[in-house]
Amino acid sequence: MGSSGLYGGIEAGGTKFVCCVGTGPDDIRAEARFPTTTPEETLGRSIDFFREQATTAPMAALGVACFGPVDLDPASPTYGHVTTTPKPGWTGADVVGTLQQALGVPIGFDTDVNGAAVGEARWGAGQGLDPFVYLTIGTGVGGGAIVNGAPLHGLVHPEMGHVRVPHDLARDPFEGACPFHGDCLEGLASGPALARRWGVPAETLPAGHPAWELEAGYLAELMAALVCTLSPRRIVLGGGVMSGPGLFPMVRSRTQELLAGYVSSSSVAEGIDDFIVPPGLGEWSGRLGAIALAQAAAVTSTG
Template structure:
């Protein structure tokens, strides 16, 4: 019995197959181009495993429709990626594979991976952010995603511009939201080079850390989670975590007592595997629930 994982990101799709213990047996990635080409690659990846496949978990870039009673359930909806707007992702996969499919956002999938196998083990409440090409957030409370009329869009919370930052923001909808001020493209447009090429000593990183700390501050006061996990390419700058913790402490001013920051504000224990492991676990979960 095998399980499939599709981590559908804005720049690439990562597909994987895992066994009953969720050990990854095979993984490949494909560029996110248009649905015709990308989904052709996805289907070709899974076809050799079709007879053994018990379930598939999909974590997709969004916005997506998560409500099973909706006529557009399983669709990518109003995404800025024009070719993918109103794409029936789940419907297309069900036409190719007769297995139960779990469907959520890419960042929810990563949050679930950490909840099951990473820093979220043995706690009730987990919030996961990815800070990279875009910014997204997912929250889990006692094994369930926190969502209502739709999934959260935490990456678009407004942040207060830093006093030393004249940049107006890269988000076409909100300007100075978290994504508009702190995502990878905002760094590149502000500084003229990618974040990976900005030295650790550049004072900009203190500005970046304050924006991320505002996110952690807002999340702390709204959800009081047990742990906040900061993933994505920006947080691969190893010096950033301590800068964020210091900026958060300054913002909070002791108003609430959080768990120790060394365990409260962390980077993913699963590193780049969080999304894949989350999708595999969701595939296993939906397969087991369907069998009952």
């Protein structure tokens, strides 16, 4: 972070883009948000925003936390592209190439949830905790893991929202809303899945509605699986669905039931309220994570 310039960030969601410039939580100089329409229009509006901001102060680098799936392999010919997304018109969109050509600055690129995980690890609820997992439960379900100080990548990027969870069809006959897998976790527990199952927007479902106990059960299946596989020191649950009444306590309780005392950690046994938590940065996790991605890209580019 030795540059004297500002850093740009894009929280590139399937519903909206949020662009900002700054250096961290206490220094966001400008922000713009607009709907995610076509790649040409949406990326064009992003470019216009950053060009305007650059007239005031130079931008050292740009970070993009992007909805996906996306190609994160720098050696791949489609690095920086969106891949098999259900978002109409975005399959194959060259996000990094378009921004790089227009703005000419180093670009840090990752998934939207990895970006949020980076933001929370840097400034929020994941500070000093490694491994650490961030999940968003909203229009989709996605997860990002910080392992050895960096977002976990591999064959592709982790697709925590598309894992299979037990689906009792007698209790929940809903077929699932995922266009690829039907009743994967996202297909059963995302905001659109709740709306389709119950016929009303998730945010209108009242406390005590059977939707929330069912939702908590599905999410707890993933919590237990993550504890057993990645062994994170904390799991953050963000996204609009998590504002459901009483959802956090039910997820915590059901996670303990599923682990059945096997994991001998006080964090799970007695400290579950501090183990499964909301984001420390609130709705800012993604855009601040994008700023952090930009800062890392600036350091990498200067060697």
